[in-house]
Amino acid sequence: MLKYQSVAQSIEHEIQTKDLTQGERLPSLTELMTQYNTSKSTIIKALDVLEKNNRIFQVRGSGIFVRRNQRKGLIDLQTNRGFSSDMEDARLSAKVLSFAKVTPTNEICQHLRCSPDEPVFHVKRLRLKDNKILCVEDSYYLTTVVPYLNTEILEHSIFEYLKTSYQLQVGFSEKYLSVGKLSQSNADYLTLSIDDPCLITHEIFYSRNGVPFDYSTNTYHYLNANFFLQITNTTI
Amino acid sequence: MLKYQSVAQSIEHEIQTKDLTQGERLPSLTELMTQYNTSKSTIIKALDVLEKNNRIFQVRGSGIFVRRNQRKGLIDLQTNRGFSSDMEDARLSAKVLSFAKVTPTNEICQHLRCSPDEPVFHVKRLRLKDNKILCVEDSYYLTTVVPYLNTEILEHSIFEYLKTSYQLQVGFSEKYLSVGKLSQSNADYLTLSIDDPCLITHEIFYSRNGVPFDYSTNTYHYLNANFFLQITNTTI
Numbered sequence: 459m460l461k462y463q464s465v466a467q468s469i470e471h472e473i474q475t476k477d478l479t480q481g482e483r484l485p486s487l488t489e490l491m492t493q494y495n496t497s498k499s500t501i502i503k504a505l506d507v508l509e510k511n512n513r514i515f516q517v518r519g520s521g522i523f524v525r526r527n528q529r530k531g532l533i534d535l536q537t538n539r540g541f542s543s544d545m546e547d548a549r550l551s552a553k554v555l556s557f558a559k560v561t562p563t564n565e566i567c568q569h570l571r572c573s574p575d576e577p578v579f580h581v582k583r584l585r586l587k588d589n590k591i592l593c594v595e596d597s598y599y600l601t602t603v604v605p606y607l608n609t610e611i612l613e614h615s616i617f618e619y620l621k622t623s624y625q626l627q628v629g630f631s632e633k634y635l636s637v638g639k640l641s642q643s644n645a646d647y648l649t650l651s652i653d654d655p656c657l658i659t660h661e662i663f664y665s666r667n668g669v670p671f672d673y674s675t676n677t678y679h680y681l682n683a684n685f686f687l688q689i690t691n692t693t694i
Numbered sequence: 695m696l697k698y699q700s701v702a703q704s705i706e707h708e709i710q711t712k713d714l715t716q717g718e719r720l721p722s723l724t725e726l727m728t729q730y731n732t733s734k735s736t737i738i739k740a741l742d743v744l745e746k747n748n749r750i751f752q753v754r755g756s757g758i759f760v761r762r763n764q765r766k767g768l769i770d771l772q773t774n775r776g777f778s779s780d781m782e783d784a785r786l787s788a789k790v791l792s793f794a795k796v797t798p799t800n801e802i803c804q805h806l807r808c809s810p811d812e813p814v815f816h817v818k819r820l821r822l823k824d825n826k827i828l829c830v831e832d833s834y835y836l837t838t839v840v841p842y843l844n845t846e847i848l849e850h851s852i853f854e855y856l857k858t859s860y861q862l863q864v865g866f867s868e869k870y871l872s873v874g875k876l877s878q879s880n881a882d883y884l885t886l887s888i889d890d891p892c893l894i895t896h897e898i899f900y901s902r903n904g905v906p907f908d909y910s911t912n913t914y915h916y917l918n919a920n921f922f923l924q925i926t927n928t929t930i
Contacts, residue, residue, distance in 0.1 A: 481904055515866055517903050536925055628927050635921040637873055637893045655891030657873045667753045668717055685871040689772055691864050
């Protein structure tokens, strides 16, 4: 870990252990330099990482402030590391509904930029939090990037498995959201009624070197799943 | 404008005019230094801004690549500069439903951190794109930050007005999303039926020095409004 990363982690840790609230002022740049016994550029880099992650905001000529919000139990729309890291305090689980190696449709080929000759994994899971159903997850994985999966792996965090076994991490993702009415089959999975409202997300996950390897469609339970995101106005 | 900002704008401009697509490689750091006749640190800063804005992604030891997606007509959940800047190509308009100075409820006081003695502006508008209804917007503005509004201003972009008249810009915002069923009154505004699905967003907008000045609730038309966001995995 680089110095600026460890400084960023320490500041983040301090915000949490001191239970600092939204808008509270952090020490100045100079004070942080003394506190962490490091250079100005390292502190600037650390603050930059914290700002990117919406943990602080910096006001020129005024100071560095904490950003923190009531988001307990909410799903962070901005992370692409899977649910497990979003909602650490809640008990998360996955129930496998189906799992097979299939021939990709044209739509899947387009999203994963693969050929119809390349089989893909098709995984359908129910995602739960504290035994409450969050969503039906319908995912396709490129077998060239994810060569092996089994039911046991699928009962836990797939991304955690990919990270540990293949050093594969999500670099970025694109998420598309719309609202619709539940089909009979999804209503059954979510124990809701046909035509009940739902949030539908389509997400394409790319590896750190830009290869799309996972195309997922989630259909969320409209009463159990709530979301948040933090937006910083970075003008080009 | 600082040098790195103008370099960032030029690169962004080049991506657009050359119509580069997702995954295309940009010139290397060294080539960009030559092209823009500037220092390494300026190019790094410019690339950092472009990465923050999800315009490029950088792969260590491999290169700089374009990020671009089919998002025409979609609402970008990650900008807080209002609709007008999100969907520049589409004809956007606003129809004022009601406008008054009111005493804030406890909920509003909490979000805008104001006292019940301070009146706030309450604005209800219908937002349209190409004459199709996008949402009902229900907003409260702190009069200490936004001292004046009128119907003519409300028929256009409020944020544009605040920027021009008060040099007030959004620094950051928090957005909460949930899905529900339409009330009769919102169904009437959206020309849908009661109990039809809808996305509801609650958003708190903060000024650049961290003052919350606008609390808005949007109820979106489930057929006319679709959304996207881009997520980069920045680990602390």
